[in-house]
Amino acid sequence: xxxxxxxxxxxxxxxxxxxxxxxxxxxxxxxxxxxxxxxxxxxxxxxxxxxxxxxxxxxxxxxxxxxxxxxxxxxxxxxxxxxxxxxxxxxxxxxxxxxxxxxxxxxxxxxxxxxxxxxxxxxxxxxxxxxxxxxxxxxxxxxxxxxxxxxxxxxxxxxxxxxxxxxxxxxxxxxxxxxxxxxxxxxxxxxxxxxxxxxxxxxxxxxxxxxxxxxxxxxxxxxxxxxxxxxxxxxxxxxxxxxxxxxxxxxxxxxxxxxxxxxxxxxxxxxxxxxxxxxxxxxxxxxxxxxxxxxxxxxxxxxxxxxxxxxxxxxxxxxxxxxxxxxxxxxxxxxxxxxxxxxxxxxxxxxxxxxxxxxxxxxxxxxxxxxxxxxxxxxxxxxxxxxxxxxxxxxxxxxxxxxxxxxxxxxxxxxxxxxxxxxxxxxxxxxxxxxxxxxxxxxxxxxxxxxxxxxxxxxxxxxxxxxxxxxxxxxxxxxxxxxxxxxxxxxxxxxxxxxxxxxxx
Amino acid sequence: xxxxxxxxxxxxxxxxxxxxxxxxxxxxxxxxxxxxxxxxxxxxxxxxxxxxxxxxxxxxxxxxxxxxxxxxxxxxxxxxxxxxxxxxxxxxxxxxxxxxxxxxxxxxxxxxxxxxxxxxxxxxxxxxxxxxxxxxxxxxxxxxxxxxxxxxxxxxxxxxxx
Numbered sequence: 001x002x003x004x005x006x007x008x009x010x011x012x013x014x015x016x017x018x019x020x021x022x023x024x025x026x027x028x029x030x031x032x033x034x035x036x037x038x039x040x041x042x043x044x045x046x047x048x049x050x051x052x053x054x055x056x057x058x059x060x061x062x063x064x065x066x067x068x069x070x071x072x073x074x075x076x077x078x079x080x081x082x083x084x085x086x087x088x089x090x091x092x093x094x095x096x097x098x099x100x101x102x103x104x105x106x107x108x109x110x111x112x113x114x115x116x117x118x119x120x121x122x123x124x125x126x127x128x129x130x131x132x133x134x135x136x137x138x139x140x141x142x143x144x145x146x147x148x149x150x151x152x153x154x155x156x157x158x159x160x161x162x163x164x165x166x167x168x169x170x171x172x173x174x175x176x177x178x179x180x181x182x183x184x185x186x187x188x189x190x191x192x193x194x195x196x197x198x199x200x201x202x203x204x205x206x207x208x209x210x211x212x213x214x215x216x217x218x219x220x221x222x223x224x225x226x227x228x229x230x231x232x233x234x235x236x237x238x239x240x241x242x243x244x245x246x247x248x249x250x251x252x253x254x255x256x257x258x259x260x261x262x263x264x265x266x267x268x269x270x271x272x273x274x275x276x277x278x279x280x281x282x283x284x285x286x287x288x289x290x291x292x293x294x295x296x297x298x299x300x301x302x303x304x305x306x307x308x309x310x311x312x313x314x315x316x317x318x319x320x321x322x323x324x325x326x327x328x329x330x331x332x333x334x335x336x337x338x339x340x341x342x343x344x345x346x347x348x349x350x351x352x353x354x355x356x357x358x359x360x361x362x363x364x365x366x367x368x369x370x371x372x373x374x375x376x377x378x379x380x381x382x383x384x385x386x387x388x389x390x391x392x393x394x395x396x397x398x399x400x401x402x403x404x405x406x407x408x409x410x411x412x413x414x415x416x417x418x419x420x421x422x423x424x425x426x427x428x429x430x431x432x433x434x435x436x437x438x439x440x441x442x443x444x445x446x447x448x449x450x451x452x453x454x455x456x457x458x459x460x461x462x463x464x465x466x467x468x469x470x471x472x473x474x475x476x477x478x479x480x481x482x483x484x485x486x487x488x489x490x491x492x493x494x495x496x497x498x499x500x501x502x503x504x505x
Numbered sequence: 506x507x508x509x510x511x512x513x514x515x516x517x518x519x520x521x522x523x524x525x526x527x528x529x530x531x532x533x534x535x536x537x538x539x540x541x542x543x544x545x546x547x548x549x550x551x552x553x554x555x556x557x558x559x560x561x562x563x564x565x566x567x568x569x570x571x572x573x574x575x576x577x578x579x580x581x582x583x584x585x586x587x588x589x590x591x592x593x594x595x596x597x598x599x600x601x602x603x604x605x606x607x608x609x610x611x612x613x614x615x616x617x618x619x620x621x622x623x624x625x626x627x628x629x630x631x632x633x634x635x636x637x638x639x640x641x642x643x644x645x646x647x648x649x650x651x652x653x654x655x656x657x658x659x660x661x662x663x664x665x666x667x
């Protein structure tokens with residue numbers, strides 16, 4: 001009941017004309033960013049973050065969340081019309097969305113994607129609302145030891161559950177953590193890793209610099225290399241009759257959609273998983289539980305609905321640990337976390353107590369963002385068809401310029417712009433060599449918290465390392481972390497003799 | 506593919522060693538006084554883990570049979586290198602010629618010479634982008650972009666908007 005009252009207060013904030021306008025603006029921008037092949041929510045948030053200085057901090061976060069949401073909806077558009085996922089999160093949508101478009105049912109597929117995204121988004125926001133308060137209450141009991149254990153657990157999920165190469169994942173986590181220590185030592189205040197006394201490094205390496213480099217410049221370089229020929233845009237027209245047909249068809253798929261929503265929400269909460277695996281899993285489940293599994297991959301509308309509900313639900317799911325615990329569930333939420341810290345809104349349980357207006361305003365804005373996204377998505381379909389015809393070189397040039405200027409704006413140092421270019425090239429090469437970038441960004445954002453909580457605990461416990469396992473909550477987290485870490489090893493040993501068996505995916 | 510994998514692994518190992526060398530400027534061991542590791546411990550030991558893991562990747566790659574798959578798409582590699590060079594040149598020019606010369610130059614190069622688009626689109630973007638940047642960053646956000654030698658040209662504009 002208390003939650004409902006808080007949520008009602010939140011709506012008073014989010015329904016104010018300025019915030020409503022911001023949500024609509026953010027969702028529209030997100031839809032376009034998501035629809036562009038190669039650019040997804042994480043790229044959009046990284047590139048747009050420096051531009052959000054134009055609005056007050058709490059509105060900036062609402063704007064970024066709306067972009068995040070819009071991009072999740074938008075990803076499906078290029079999956080269906082181009083057959084190229086607009087973002088990795090929409091990969092599963094191409095499986096049936098593309099065949100549907102080729103059969104001349106592009107309009108129906110787009111409507112199905114939008115409606116499914118709306119259902120996934122809404123169910124997961126309701127779940128979010130229900131879980132937020134209990135989780136924040138639980139997190140109130142956390143001391144530095146628990147914080148450290150929780151961050152450690154978040155990193156080990158990448159090793160235990162992530163699909164990437166284990167060694168390369170560990171390298172990227174360590175690299176991110178080491179980069180986070182650049183600057184002044186938290187405890188003693190001495191400068192460290194300033195690389196020959198370069199003054200630019202005294203203030204550390206900003207998460208934004210890494211994110212713009214890797215997700216802005218790096219992504220563009222990657223797309224330049226992989227886009228040799230211009231893709232073919234399938235025309236799509238939408239009539240009111242299509243809309244009615246679409247909604248009637250979708251009405252028969254509640255089982256698939258609610259399954260996708262729950263699955264997406266809980267998978268999305270895990271830092272290592274997130275929207276892409278959630279969408280693939282939902283697609284797999286929808287196919288295997290379907291009465292007609294053979295029709296999947298040939299233009300079954302359920303194959304569009306399942307992944308689209310799951311990836312939207314996952315994006316909400318990944319916001320939950322970010323807001324309540326201060327541990328982001330995805331690279332995009334890691335950037336949101338970094339942005340919030342930059343603006344002095346430290347995510348975590350205290351935020352719920354100190355800034356309830358902001359927290360509930362943000363949560364209620366997720367509801368409005370969903371409504372805005374589904375309406376704008378369907379209304380602007382002709383515009384997206386037109387925008388997808390935009391030459392790729394134009395998009396590249398604009399994004400590059402935004403990266404340069406956006407990198408300069410927060411710190412106003414050319415040092416950061418050079419770092420962005422360097423990170424861009426490095427990120428492009430690392431990505432080509434199958435090094436996962438998500439743990440790198442997450443580690444840079446969480447690094448200071450991890451080191452601070454580790455050293456604080458040891459100082460307050462007079463150097464007793466066992467303090468981490470003696471406290472029940474932190475002990476549990478450490479045990480889970482250890483389990484995640486050992487998991488791949490056990491799997492590897494069990495596979496032992498039968499190496500020839502292809503890894504189950 | 507494997508050669509690139511090895512080169513990257515070796516580069517990461519070198520980077521880790523470089524980090525470790527810088528980290529030892531601060532105490533990396535256990536500090537008995539405060540009870541806890543010194544300021545250099547976190548970067549040092551994490552870099553060591555990175556060094557060992559990259560070594561693992563290198564050894565694994567050395568044991569694998571060479572594959573014929575190429576790391577770079579040879580046709581598109583030229584494009585990527587061109588864009589990277591243009592990016593670095595642009596960034597180098599910003600403090601000298603100013604953002605309002607360097608960025609339009611970059612756009613002009615990208616749209617007209619690299620993208621081979623028409624004059625109308627090129628002109629629109631080359632002129633439109635700096636105008637947008639000026640109004641967004643300088644006028645609205647009061648963030649001044651570097652202007653280099655073009656600084657005096659902006660004095661009348663400053664007088665108009667500030």
